[in-house]
Amino acid sequence: MSHHRTAYEDILRAAGHRVTRQRIQILDAVCEGEGHTTLAAVYVRVRRHAPTIDLSTIYRTLRLFTSVGLVICTTSPFGEDLYEMANPIDHHYHLLCRRCGAQQEIAGSVLGALFAEIEAASGFEVDGDHLVIGGVCGACRARQP
Amino acid sequence: MSHHRTAYEDILRAAGHRVTRQRIQILDAVCEGEGHTTLAAVYVRVRRHAPTIDLSTIYRTLRLFTSVGLVICTTSPFGEDLYEMANPIDHHYHLLCRRCGAQQEIAGSVLGALFAEIEAASGFEVDGDHLVIGGVCGACRARQP
DNA sequence: TTCCTTGCAAAAAGTTTGCAACTGC
């Protein structure tokens, strides 16, 4: 569990929401994902400990977490929504392999500089904390170019 | 119509497919889009000239065009699939405003250099011709920061 | 004529909503 219990409880309560068993389990499942996870993967993970939880609860809860800023939702270049624990300090981007699904982080500073440049040139402010770049990872390319 | 009739007909026939009225109309609709267009927008545009065309034909045809390389399909950061005429010569990327939907191109050379750097450092080959970056455009930011 | 393609209808997949029972506070 990589989230601090008190911190997320405070965030929920401060926004007028309750801390329930299901919400704790869903947040744990997002943490377990380590990086970006799909809603379906969260569902499977939670069901291992709570076999009666409903998909609609996952939908509602992930939307809630996103709206209070506990979790970030990104659309991958392959069309899936990916969820990840929000971390306001450590900005970074992801490379996602379209063949094997492996994820790789790249430091925020690299792309961040470029985004600043784009903003200066065109006024366009990039959604920097929401970026997943698709492609093929080194291992898959070695296997089949 | 920005596509050359003979060129796309040859591409289709070479791959063993037929050139039909519907396919021409759908390709025209993608061209009219000027930049990235959604499937729904293509449907609406085609229906103006061919009121009986079915949505399933749009789905099937856009997939066909994508598979033979006539059209490129990209997933926007907001989860919609966007279609655009393939142009093997002019590589470029798009900035897409999440508030007003405005599109803006940025030259391929800017990001291309960065992608080459990423590839050199990590072996990860970026899907460069499939990239749409989300954010807020200058006009919208001026209106409401 | 041959076989690919289309329109229509139905099915499948993914997501949202209404509501009674339940539970955090």
Add this chain to the structure above:
DNA sequence: GCAGTTGCAAACTTTTTGCAAGGAA
């Protein structure tokens, strides 16, 4: 106890598929 939350079922939306009639080569 009150109000927010959950599980279940049903509704909705989006996408795919089966098939008979129509059309390109």
